[in-house]
Amino acid sequence: MTLRQIEARLGQISINEENVNPNPAKSKTAIIPSGAAAAALASLQDKQQAQHRQQQEPARHPLLKIAVHNQNNANNQWRPSDMPPPSPPRKTIESSGLESRRSNPASSSLSIPQPLSPRDFHLGMFEIGRPLGKGKFGRVYLAKERKNGFVCALKVLHKSELQHGKVEKQLRREIEIQSNLRHPNILRLFGHFHDSKRVFLILEFAGQGELYKMLRKVGKFSEPRAAEYIAQMAAALMYLHKKHVIHRDIKPENILVGIHGEIKISDFGWSVHAPNSRRTTMCGTLDYLPPEMLNGSNFHNEKVDLWSLGVLTYEFLVGAAPFEDNPVETQRRIVKADMKVPDFVSPEAADLIRKLLVIKPDQRIPLEEVVKHPWILKHCTGRSNITRRTGSGSSSSSSGSSSK
Numbered sequence: 001m002t003l004r005q006i007e008a009r010l011g012q013i014s015i016n017e018e019n020v021n022p023n024p025a026k027s028k029t030a031i032i033p034s035g036a037a038a039a040a041l042a043s044l045q046d047k048q049q050a051q052h053r054q055q056q057e058p059a060r061h062p063l064l065k066i067a068v069h070n071q072n073n074a075n076n077q078w079r080p081s082d083m084p085p086p087s088p089p090r091k092t093i094e095s096s097g098l099e100s101r102r103s104n105p106a107s108s109s110l111s112i113p114q115p116l117s118p119r120d121f122h123l124g125m126f127e128i129g130r131p132l133g134k135g136k137f138g139r140v141y142l143a144k145e146r147k148n149g150f151v152c153a154l155k156v157l158h159k160s161e162l163q164h165g166k167v168e169k170q171l172r173r174e175i176e177i178q179s180n181l182r183h184p185n186i187l188r189l190f191g192h193f194h195d196s197k198r199v200f201l202i203l204e205f206a207g208q209g210e211l212y213k214m215l216r217k218v219g220k221f222s223e224p225r226a227a228e229y230i231a232q233m234a235a236a237l238m239y240l241h242k243k244h245v246i247h248r249d250i251k252p253e254n255i256l257v258g259i260h261g262e263i264k265i266s267d268f269g270w271s272v273h274a275p276n277s278r279r280t281t282m283c284g285t286l287d288y289l290p291p292e293m294l295n296g297s298n299f300h301n302e303k304v305d306l307w308s309l310g311v312l313t314y315e316f317l318v319g320a321a322p323f324e325d326n327p328v329e330t331q332r333r334i335v336k337a338d339m340k341v342p343d344f345v346s347p348e349a350a351d352l353i354r355k356l357l358v359i360k361p362d363q364r365i366p367l368e369e370v371v372k373h374p375w376i377l378k379h380c381t382g383r384s385n386i387t388r389r390t391g392s393g394s395s396s397s398s399s400g401s402s403s404k
């Protein structure tokens with residue numbers, strides 16, 4: 001997607017507050033008929049447009065400018081202007097209105113500052129824009145923080161549906177883990193808050209949407225584009241594993257794309273903090289499940305993400321997952337690593353896939369070697385790529401890969 005297309009998408013923003021405002025009477029913003037959305041947006045953004053003119057930059061939609069600024073801003077360190085500095089580390093997510101947990105020994109090994117308290121946020125702080133998508137448990141909207149104009153994605157989850165789906169614990173874990181992560185290829189969770197019926201997640205806005213849709217649209221990616229994505233995935237996974245976080249559900253559906261074409265791992269619903277490095281839960285999606293989670297052995301560790309990375313590499317280059325079949329056959333093939341890399345895939349890429357899709361977890365190629373693999377080095381050269389891959393320095397990841 002080009003910047004022009006993103007501008008067009010952002011330009012379609014419409015005020016949709018009636019969908020998410022719990023108490024419209026109290027809101028300072030009136031409900032605006034959809035036909036008047038463009039005019040409303042224009043008036044709400046007068047200030048930004050004035051600044052825009054002053055800076056004499058080429059005409060560009062203000063929200064796009066803010067989104068670009070957000071992503072270029074090192075570490076995306078945002079907090080509303082009138083908020084106190086981040087509160088000291090919290091041991092529990094007590095005020096989400098969901099079942100409370102006494103303590104989480106795992107979180108103590110996350111050494112970065114703790115996220116802001118839910119008390120710091122409320123719905124009135126946001127101007128709600130167009131819907132970005134719908135998931136199993138709620139909707140996601142483009143949103144703008146009124147005071148600073150910070151653009152984000154607001155995910156609205158209904159507590160009744162979370163309870164019905166028995167996923168409160170999963171959501172709590174997702175919040176706890178994701179809000180502590182800072183990496184250019186991992187979607188930021190800035191904070192969360194709730195009202196009597198809903199939980200709201202304040203997420204980084206991924207301007208180019210879902211990687212899955214992109215892949216389905218083009219069928220398969222070119223080798224340079226796939227290599228760039230896999231390098232970014234490996235960088236993000238290195239970061240996660242260093243923090244003892246296993247994602248456990250790596251697949252194209254859980255990857256979003258930022259405004260510069262960089263990937264953003266999202267959906268930490270199945271992720272786990274692994275101080276003991278071995279977990280026993282069955283989770284994830286069949287096509288991406290590693291043998292050790294299917295063959296009855298009672299543990300797995302962070303190497304499950306290496307297997308999924310191999311499946312992902314294959315799917316990027318071939319357009320279908322390597323073990324795709326009926327469920328029984330898929331499982332049978334996974335436990336034997338029974339797959340064939342088609343001839344149109346380059347020997348270097350096939351080599352990496354085979355080194356990742358290894359039955360014995362300890363024999364899979366480590367991430368440190370993935371980023372140095374000849375296939376990655378062949379396609380990903382240049383300073384910006386290396387910075388992004390290693391995750392070192394700031395979180396600015398400005399070179400796009402989608403144009404390839």
Ligand SMILES: Nc1ncnc2c1ncn2[C@@H]1O[C@H](COP(=O)(O)OP(=O)(O)OP(=O)(O)O)[C@@H](O)[C@H]1O
Nearest residue numbers: 132133134135136137138140153203204205206210
């Ligand atoms: N941060 C974001 N930036 C841009 N678009 C987003 C963002 N988060 C979600 N979306 C869009 O909204 C859709 C719904 O997201 P959501 O996380 O609720 O569900 P999901 O992960 O797709 O599905 P599920 O609920 O089954 O996990 C996504 O598919 C995506 O298109």
